[in-house]
Amino acid sequence: MADGGLDLTPEQMRELGYAAVDAVVEHLTTLRDGPTFTAPPPDLAERILEPPPEQGSDPVQLLGWLRSEVLAAGVRNHHPGMFAFIPVAPTFPGVVADMLAAGMNVFAGSFQSGPGASVIELEVLGWFRELLGLAPSADGVIASGGSTANLVGLAVARDRRPEGGAARVAYTTSEAHSSVGRALRLLGMDRVHEVEVDERFGMRPDALSAAMAADAAAGLVPWCVIAAAGTTNTGAVDDLPALRRVADEHGAWIHVDGAYGGFLALTDRGRAAMPGLELADTLVLDAHKSLYCPLLAGIVFARDGAELERTFTVRPAYLKDMDRYGGVNFADRGIELSRPFRALKVWLTVKTFGLREIRAALDRSLDLALLAARLIEESPRLELVTGPSLGVVNFRSAAGVAVERMMAEVVSAGAYISATTVRGERTARICALGHRSDEAALRSVVEAAAAAN
């Protein structure tokens, strides 16, 4: 190390930085040689845990140890064989953007501190406002993940629709992501009406209408409909135009969780499958899912962008100078003051590859889900339970073999799928989203699942 202090010499910085880049490049270029999932060794914690050292040591050597001991087990979300949960597969420019943002230590909370970052975040949000056909007044913020973005959006809904106070009711379905329920609880919005879903797991507009009318008749106030543009379980998309009409009859807000599905609307098929995104009062999209950025970049848009600032702006004495240079302070649009330059990874990803390449990758995911459904239907050993809807299909064994056995066989084949519950039945679930996933990887998953039967 350099002689005392917390700085490294330029040579040491380069050596460590290059070693880290080499590690990532080697990891990415040999990804296919290894499995998608490695179960954690039973003694993982014992192998890792040590008291903090009084004396420092060579970080390049620590990096080697980290790779073999800390980073080896678990799910490789970006592996071609990853079809579990919501696969998240960042591109290398996105990864470098995160390193750059950390290295330059950009404070993207205020215009004064990070003016360029503020402009880039506005630019990126503006791109997607246009591309998704959102209202010209729409604006947003890049929060940490989709869970936080849901919290931010619902906080706006709570504050901008105060009428009714504790009598306000939220409307969701059994298919809403768990982060929605948690956000409502954190916001103290405990009255939740679960609305029936149709056979494709979308919220039934007629059931919503009946639920709202019944609540209003009981002296409650229909407050916010929480709809989905791609549910986690089945990829279901709610009928946003119809829900909007019902919500409008009661003056209710619509928050749309498009954390998984939203960016698929960049493709023609995705757009056709999700009409009405522009009707959301608040809309969530995860750039670390369907825009191939590294964790995390959960975007929330408000149809009237100024609603975000009305909800979140605070000016304590020590921040009074924040507005001196004009410009947008993104701390005013969410719950973080100090925040990293997350827009950089979105910007560098889009600028490096261009929208055409990104759309092509999203289209491949939609194709893979179609193929998965076809292969499952063609297999005498498997039965399709749901889908394809966006990139998601659910299936079961025709012979009643447990989902766990099929999952184990898929893991043995080097790939990974997850399980969920559909209409009370445990099902195996495939979600195609990783940009490295291809037909060969998908076929091997279906073949392995069938072989377990």
Ligand SMILES: Cc1ncc(COP(=O)(O)O)c(C=O)c1O
């Ligand atoms: C539909 C949906 N909403 C919200 C979330 C939460 O997003 P995050 O994991 O980025 O917090 C997820 C995560 O998979 C999701 O699928």
